[in-house]
Amino acid sequence: MKYNFAQIEKKWQKIWEEQKTFAAVDISDKPKYYSLVEFPYPSGAGMHVGHIKAYAGLEVVSRKRRLQGYNVLFPIGFDAFGLPAENYAIKTGKHPRKVTNDNIHNFTSQLKRVGFSFDWSRTIDTTHEDYYKWTQWIFLKMFEHNLVFRDKTLINYCPSCKVVLSNEDSQGGKCDICHSDIVQKSKDVWYLRITQYADKLLEGLKEVDYSPNIKVQQENWIGKSTGAFVNFSISGTDEQLKIYTTRPDTLFGVTFMVIAPEHPIIEKYKDKITNFDALEAYKTECGKKTAFERTQLVKDKTGVKIEGLTAVNPINGKEIPIYISDYVMMNYGTGAIMAVPAHDQRDYEFAKKFGIAIVQVIKGGDIEKEAYTGDGEMINSGFLNGCTNKKESIEKAIAYLQEKGIGEAGVQYKMNDWAFNRQRYWGEPIPIVHCPKCGMVPVPYDQLPLKLPEVENFEPGQDGESPLAKIDSFVNCSCPKCGGAAKRETDTMPQWAGSSWYFLRYVDPHNDKAFADQEKLKYWMPVDWYNGGMEHVTRHMIYARFWYRFLYDIGEVPYPEPFLKRTAQGLILGADGEKMSKSKGNVVDPNEVVDQYGADVLRTYVLFMGDYEKAAPWSDEAVKGCKRFIDRVFKLNDMVTPQEGYSPALESAMHKTIKKVSSDIETLKYNTAIATLMTLLNDFYAKGGVTRGELKTFITLLNPFAPHVTEEMWEINGFAGMLNQTQWPEYCEEKCKDETVQIAVQINGKVRAKLDIALDEPQDTVLKRAKEDARIIELLQGNQIVKEIYVKGKLVNIVVRPQ
RNA sequence: GCGGGCGUGGCGGAAUUGGCAGACGCGCCAGACUUAGGAUCUGGUGUCUUCGACGUGCAGGUUCAAGUCCUGUCGCCCGCACCA
Numbered sequence A: 001m002k003y004n005f006a007q008i009e010k011k012w013q014k015i016w017e018e019q020k021t022f023a024a025v026d027i028s029d030k031p032k033y034y035s036l037v038e039f040p041y042p043s044g045a046g047m048h049v050g051h052i053k054a055y056a057g058l059e060v061v062s063r064k065r066r067l068q069g070y071n072v073l074f075p076i077g078f079d080a081f082g083l084p085a086e087n088y089a090i091k092t093g094k095h096p097r098k099v100t101n102d103n104i105h106n107f108t109s110q111l112k113r114v115g116f117s118f119d120w121s122r123t124i125d126t127t128h129e130d131y132y133k134w135t136q137w138i139f140l141k142m143f144e145h146n147l148v149f150r151d152k153t154l155i156n157y158c159p160s161c162k163v164v165l166s167n168e169d170s171q172g173g174k175c176d177i178c179h180s181d182i183v184q185k186s187k188d189v190w191y192l193r194i195t196q197y198a199d200k201l202l203e204g205l206k207e208v209d210y211s212p213n214i215k216v217q218q219e220n221w222i223g224k225s226t227g228a229f230v231n232f233s234i235s236g237t238d239e240q241l242k243i244y245t246t247r248p249d250t251l252f253g254v255t256f257m258v259i260a261p262e263h264p265i266i267e268k269y270k271d272k273i274t275n276f277d278a279l280e281a282y283k284t285e286c287g288k289k290t291a292f293e294r295t296q297l298v299k300d301k302t303g304v305k306i307e308g309l310t311a312v313n314p315i316n317g318k319e320i321p322i323y324i325s326d327y328v329m330m331n332y333g334t335g336a337i338m339a340v341p342a343h344d345q346r347d348y349e350f351a352k353k354f355g356i357a358i359v360q361v362i363k364g365g366d367i368e369k370e371a372y373t374g375d376g377e378m379i380n381s382g383f384l385n386g387c388t389n390k391k392e393s394i395e396k397a398i399a400y401l402q403e404k405g406i407g408e409a410g411v412q413y414k415m416n417d418w419a420f421n422r423q424r425y426w427g428e429p430i431p432i433v434h435c436p437k438c439g440m441v442p443v444p445y446d447q448l449p450l451k452l453p454e455v456e457n458f459e460p461g462q463d464g465e466s467p468l469a470k471i472d473s474f475v476n477c478s479c480p481k482c483g484g485a486a487k488r489e490t491d492t493m494p495q496w497a498g499s500s501w502y503f504l505r506y507v508d509p510h511n512d513k514a515f516a517d518q519e520k521l522k523y524w525m526p527v528d529w530y531n532g533g534m535e536h537v538t539r540h541m542i543y544a545r546f547w548y549r550f551l552y553d554i555g556e557v558p559y560p561e562p563f564l565k566r567t568a569q570g571l572i573l574g575a576d577g578e579k580m581s582k583s584k585g586n587v588v589d590p591n592e593v594v595d596q597y598g599a600d601v602l603r604t605y606v607l608f609m610g611d612y613e614k615a616a617p618w619s620d621e622a623v624k625g626c627k628r629f630i631d632r633v634f635k636l637n638d639m640v641t642p643q644e645g646y647s648p649a650l651e652s653a654m655h656k657t658i659k660k661v662s663s664d665i666e667t668l669k670y671n672t673a674i675a676t677l678m679t680l681l682n683d684f685y686a687k688g689g690v691t692r693g694e695l696k697t698f699i700t701l702l703n704p705f706a707p708h709v710t711e712e713m714w715e716i717n718g719f720a721g722m723l724n725q726t727q728w729p730e731y732c733e734e735k736c737k738d739e740t741v742q743i744a745v746q747i748n749g750k751v752r753a754k755l756d757i758a759l760d761e762p763q764d765t766v767l768k769r770a771k772e773d774a775r776i777i778e779l780l781q782g783n784q785i786v787k788e789i790y791v792k793g794k795l796v797n798i799v800v801r802p803q
Numbered sequence B: 001g002c003g004g005g006c007g008u009g010g011c012g013g014a015a016u017u018g019g020c021a022g023a024c025g026c027g028c029c030a031g032a033c034u035u036a037g038g039a040u041c042u043g044g045u046g047u048c049u050u051c052g053a054c055g056u057g058c059a060g061g062u063u064c065a066a067g068u069c070c071u072g073u074c075g076c077c078c079g080c081a082c083c084a
Helices: A005-018 A049-067 A083-092 A096-114 A129-144 A168-173 A194-207 A212-222 A248-253 A264-268 A276-288 A291-296 A345-354 A390-404 A518-524 A539-553 A590-597 A599-608 A620-639 A648-666 A670-687 A692-702 A707-716 A763-772 A774-780
Strands: A032-037 A071-073 A148-158 A163-165 A183-192 A224-234 A240-245 A256-259 A304-312 A319-324 A336-339 A407-413 A432-435 A439-442 A476-478 A485-488 A529-533 A565-569 A740-747 A750-758 A783-791 A795-802
Touching: A005 A096, A005 A590, A005 A599, A005 A707, A032 A049, A032 A518, A049 A071, A049 A529, A049 A565, A049 A590, A049 A599, A049 A648, A049 A670, A083 A096, A096 A590, A096 A599, A129 A148, A129 A439, A129 A539, A194 A212, A194 A224, A194 A539, A212 A539, A212 A565, A224 A248, A224 A390, A240 A256, A240 A336, A248 A390, A256 A345, A264 A276, A276 A304, A276 A319, A336 A345, A390 A407, A590 A599, A590 A620, A599 A620, A599 A670, A599 A707, A620 A670, A620 A692, A620 A707, A648 A670, A648 A692, A670 A692, A692 A707, A740 A774, A750 A763, A750 A774, A763 A774, A763 A783, A763 A795, A774 A783, A774 A795
Parallel strands: A032 A071, A032 A529, A256 A319, A529 A565, A740 A795
Antiparallel strands: A148 A163, A148 A183, A224 A240, A224 A304, A224 A407, A256 A336, A304 A319, A432 A439, A432 A485, A476 A485, A740 A750, A783 A795
């Protein structure tokens, strides 16, 4: 019987949809399982096979869990705010709402054709007002708890997209969206105080099961360092210049100070500074450099000495010069450093260039050549002299600073507060009103959602203003507090906002009283397993953990961490080994594969093609291997024998396969799970038949990978009910063991013979029989046996040396 | 520069964590069936000088035994990047 995949896949997809087979039940007696995949941005290009791989992993887990008796929540939705839809609108005049709806429609049909077991009744769209109402609600809660603030700063500005970008969105000095060069600009920016959660986010990592590399990346992103703040007084003023250092014990080695070009004391002591113009000129020059250039010019230190201001080293009273240089950043620490050229390479290079003294305070290295950053005995350091333990000398130094009132222990993070606004149309409006009398006033909760107004022109306004600024009816409003005339904030939230809490909405997607019902949250949360791209491990996940932790702190969600387990799939590369992209023309459309080979083949192939966590190139040839596999599986229908159990010849193989497939699915080893099933299928063919019992187990194990063909076979063979409602097969550990095994007989580690033994055969008889082998006897002649080793069920090794 | 990972046939990749390297699949070779084969089936397929030897980037080491552990080295990928 030929397998008509197109017809059969359609048949089962229709049945699953009509019977709502995969709908999650809110609160049931079954144990719950929440598997989450990153929801897609519905781009105009449609999905590519990489999306399919990303979802197929937990699709298999979800289907397996259902068969194991779990009540599974496996949802999908669309993260649909963002620039591409808006840029497309500018180009074509089509409203982003329309474009987004079309794309979501397209994505949905693609996903359905692959037969994913998503609960389609819980689909969410971040651009729907019933959804973004709650995004705004959470924002206002944060505002209420003082986690939102506004500040004028130099920001990363993309002149092409005309938006302010966070550091995360402008890495490498390029706009994350259009890849043009970022410029620095002064602007009012909304911030979320994520740094206040830095420690909690670090602590939380101890509680969760993320792959080690994911944890490490998050830790590096947060970038906690411990050290001390030290105050240096400025001669002739009562100003204290505060610095941050991780090595307060090297204070005796400080020979100058460096401050960031934007540091406020320059402006403050303008009158005392005699070369103010030179400083201004340097600052202007730095402003022209992009953040990227600033960090790239590592080798060449530049700077200007501040004439007229000197600092006093508080530990020895020495007067030292102050420089400005762009190797000191205003956004880390205090924007000022104490320079210890002997023990910091950057300070060393700067000192060499400007002819500043270098005082060694840690023994070791050769400071004629470079800074010494290793450990060693403290020298030239007063009360610290002789100390050889870094930790101890730092502690001593901090104790001294605190005692004298010139400094204190301190902590710094690399992570900055989150720039939380964009001057664009297609995002959640920030629900704040600017009142001339009351200042920033939040839109009252009962007036949410603050709807995005209809506009005709999506072009950003002058100077990168949001398009919303041009809508008078939106901008002009009355102050919710005093009732006076006021103006609305016209910026919108960044792309990351909607995805920072979407997993909570799936729990209760239609609730209009709360973002989700407390009972349902208690039942479903936390997410048991979250899979997505490695590129979202830092930004998206840190943001989502931050929002969730905040909601936990104000009692809105039940557990401190949202995701118990996190994994990341590897990319599917084009057939040319390059990253898939439209411009390279190497994108594979899942629809084409489904048309040609069927959904089961596509699903099987994306999981079989390699290590799930690593990148692997697509191969049109290799897909055919999976096509053959599925066809051969279907042909089993013609060779079924009526026996319900397993045949003796395959009993052990059946149990081993159940064991292997069951455990491989749990550890992302989908490729070897499928390989094992292929081997078993080959065994059926070699035997020339398959018993009903074997078939039942085999198609159940294969069902999570290839649900259509297996469901059809279940029906054809008259098994009771539907396959997706049966039970995951069990295996017996005892039966996984073969009674007799073939072992290798080695001489000096080289295999010379094979021996069939009973697994429980005692060591001495195994060794005896090994030595009776004709070939072994021959090779032992003229040699003396030094040692005999038997590894149970594996091998015998006879160690010899010539007589 | 720092952090993480990887290097195995012609290709994608396996290897119970120190125990028979190359599972499974692709490709290739041969045969069968066919008017036909880019369908299907059967068998073969690491390399070489083939009763043997050599083989997991390279060079050493530990061990009865190393893809796996240790030291050094080369190459690739991914994050972060003047973080004081």
